[in-house]
Amino acid sequence: MRSSFSVRRGCVLVSITDPRSAHGPARSRRRCTDDCPASRRGRSCHSRSCRDALHVILTLVLGLWCQGIAFAESAAASDATPQQTPPNVVVFLSDDQGWGDLSLNGNTNLSTPNIDRMAAEGARFDRFFVCPVCSPTRAEFLTGRYHPRGGVFSTSAGGERLDLDEVTIADSFRAAGYATAAFGKWHNGMQYPYHPNGRGFTEYYGFCSGHWGHYFSPQLEHNQELTTGEGYLTDDFTNHAIRFIQAHHNRPFFLYVPYNTPHSPMQVPDQWWQKFADRPLALRHRDPDKEDPQFTRAALAMCENIDWNVGRLLEHLEKLNLADDTIVVYFCDNGPNGWRWNGGMRGRKGTTDEGGVRSPLVIRWPGKIGSGKVVPQIAGAIDLLPTLADLCGVEVVSTKTLDGRSLKPLLVDQNATWEDRMIFSTWNRKVSVRTQQYRLDSTGKLYDMLADPGQDQDVSKEHPELTRELRAEVEQFKNEVMADFDKEERPFLVGHPDFRYTQLPARDADSHGGIERSNRHANCTYFRNWTSSEDSISWNVEVAASGTYEVEVYYTCPQQDVGSTIELSLNGQRVSGKVSAANDPPEKGAAEDRVVRVEGYVKDFKPLQLGRIRLEEGTGFLTLRALEIPGDQVMEMRLVMLTRVDD
Structure with missing residues (x-):
């Protein structure tokens, strides 16, 4: 392999000749070859050869940065002037919490003393804007670029994925020597390398879907290996974040905590709900007839739980004497998920009006950012990457042009000059x-x-x-920005050589025949009414690397329907097995819901060991069908898990 480099401040341009590639020589970091269709459209390609080049490029880029860090450390060691340790970073992101869901913004219906204290001890942006829904805001925070540029066009079925040629904030901080972790709701891709472990986060615990069906000890994942949560999700994610800080307190860390609340279903522990269950609402939505008071009460209870968890983490920073050395950020991903008080603004989640995209933003860094500062200039989620990189002295390891700008002058300079700007909000065109x-x-x-x-x-x-x-x-x-926003078909990646596990949930599949999805909100659904050998479930996939994979199908099946034979196949390769044991749990979630949900309920799906299948590199439709059905139905199916095994 021959490589040539052009290096300038803040970026590395690389051209590569790779003998493994079917596309031939000369590919760049930004594009594939001229004969690549995705390249001609200016979009990222997901073919193996192009991904291999991308992987090599990123490895080289990170290597160069590591060498630069080592050189800087060597120079510092020979210099008599001591070098300042870079600050840690903690970023809290709440889910479906509106600007008005904090007491610091005048809402007397609830109390959020810890987030209020952050604002009193740091800076609060008065006009900060995000996207109308979840995954686009996350993409803009991660990249500093408007989300259509990164291929994000939906909140489910693959449209939430961030293109693989985008470089994230975690990539930059990891390249600078930071320990990186994310705990919570990801919502920018599940299969590696869309997965957080492929986007710069060494440690990940949570769920990658757009919403989750149960908030008390549900099935989650730790670095894509399935596990069971411990207690209420917001508490659980905070516990993991605190343990991460404890384990990495002696080196710089970048910690991302994207909570899943107050997104529905509206579940919250009794200790928080009891305060609001019968409480009058002093402040109502501008059109009170639209408001569901019980939904509002549940959301406010969830917001107070968030605040308590923020306080727990802040307290831990203080116990470790890290508070003065840690930048803490708090913001929300969109407007409120219901018609409730939001400062009288028009719009809510899903709209591009002010109430749908205005979010609180609080940034605290004791001793560096003045206490009680209120920033009137407009800003957005696209600004967080350049701002945090600038504050920490971290180079952005991306050659792509950022849409955001550093807010550092507004935070640390009382006399900063600031050019007028525009911020765009878009959803559903x-x-x-x-x-x-x-x-x-x-x-x-x-x-x-x-x-x-x-x-x-x-x-x-x-x-x-x-x-x-x-x-x-x-x-x-x-x-x-939206010129190439064509919702290009991208297969779901299977079997990346750098990762052992691949999850293929029902959310990402298409059903055929009489099979039904359990709910129209696909993110946490399963398939049911599978009654015919003519029915099938399929995923449009690309196998990244040939290999042998263990297959598990997560299912439920009552005793009277045990005995069906099912088959998983792709491009002539197939494996089959029999449903030999019943698993017939009830739906769960209703007992914990404070408001009747619109999403579907969930069940305790168990793995059925189907056997091993050999998959060859390439594209196709991975298909699940029944060969024999002795009962009334085959099963209910939520997930196929593929685990690479050594050949």
């Missing part, structure tokens, strides 16, 4: 744009957000020139 004073909504109406924060009065006729300018900016955004 609807686009709105925010300036410091105005918002142009997705229909082209203009609102003065200082005089009219509720977006009640269209002022486009009073400001025709500004309206034309902002409409033109929206069109340019669509033409540039």
Whole structure:
């Protein structure tokens, strides 16, 4: 393999000639070859040869950075001036919590003293904007780039995945020598290398789906190996985060804690619910008839539980004398998931209006960021990567242009100059744009957000020139950022050589015949009504590396239906086995729900050992079907797990 390098500050450009590649020589970090269809569309390719090149490039890039770190450390050792230890970073991200779900923003329905204290001891951004829904915000935080650039177009069925040629904030911090970990809801891809372990996080515990069906000791994963959670999820994720800090307190760490609450189902322990169960709501949604008070109470109880967990982690930092050496960030992923008080703003989760995309942002770094600082300038999730990298002196190991900018001057410089800017919000091809004073909504109406924060009065006729300018900016955004936003079909990757496990959940599969999905919200569903040998379940996959795999099918089946023979096949390779034991648990979740859910319930699915299958590198449809059905149904199926075994 021959490599040539062009190195400049902040990036490494690499061209590679790889004898293993069927595409031939000369590929770049940014694109594949001219004969690669994905390259011609300007998108990332998922073929093995292109992924191999990407893997080699990233390895070389990280190696160069490690060499740079070693050189810097060597130089520091020979210098009489002591070098300052870089700060740790903790990032909290809540799920479906609105701007108004904190007492620091004036909500008297609840109390969030720990997050309020963070704001009092650090900086609070008054106008901080995220995306209308979950996975896009996560993608923008991870990359510093608008989510359509990274291929994120949905919250399920593969559309939540972040393109493999995107470099994440964890990649940069890991390359700089930080210990990296994430504990919670990922929601940017499940199969490696979309998995957090493939995106710069050495340690991961949580779930990769968009929502989870049960919050008390459910099935989770630890570095993609299935495990069982311990207690209420938000508490459990915090416990793991605290243990990670304890284990890495003597070196810089980057810790990402993406909580799954107050996303539905609305489950919260009794100690938090009892405070709100019959409590009057002093503040209501601007249209009270839309509000479900019990849903609001459950959400607020979950928010107070989040605050308690934030406080536990902050207390642990103080016990270890790490508080002054740790940057702590708190923000939310979108607007509230219900019609509840949100400062009188229009919109909620799923909309590009102010209430759908405005989020709290609190950043605390004692001694470096002034206490009680309120930043009025608009900012967004795209700014967090460049900001944290700048504050920590970490180089961003990406050659892609960032959409975000560093907020460091606004945090540490009282007299910072700051250029006016625009921040775009998009979902389902609807686009709105925010300036410091105005918002142009997705229909082209203009609102003065200082005089009219509720977006009640269209002022486009009073400001025709500004309206034309902002409409033109929206069109340019669509033409540039969303130009290749074609929801390109990307197979689900199976058997990456760097990872042992591959999960293929029902969420990512298509059913054929009479098989039904357990609920229209696919993220935590299973398949049922499998009654015919003509029925099948299939995944569009790409096998990354040829090999032999153990197959487990997670199933339920009542005693009277035991005995079906099922087969898993791909491109002529197949393995079959018999359902030899009953597993007939009831649905669970309803007893813990504080409000009747819209999502489906879950069950305790158990693994059926199907045997081993040989899979060859390439693409195809991995298909599960029944060969024999002695009872009324085959099974209910939630997940296929493939585990690589040594040949």
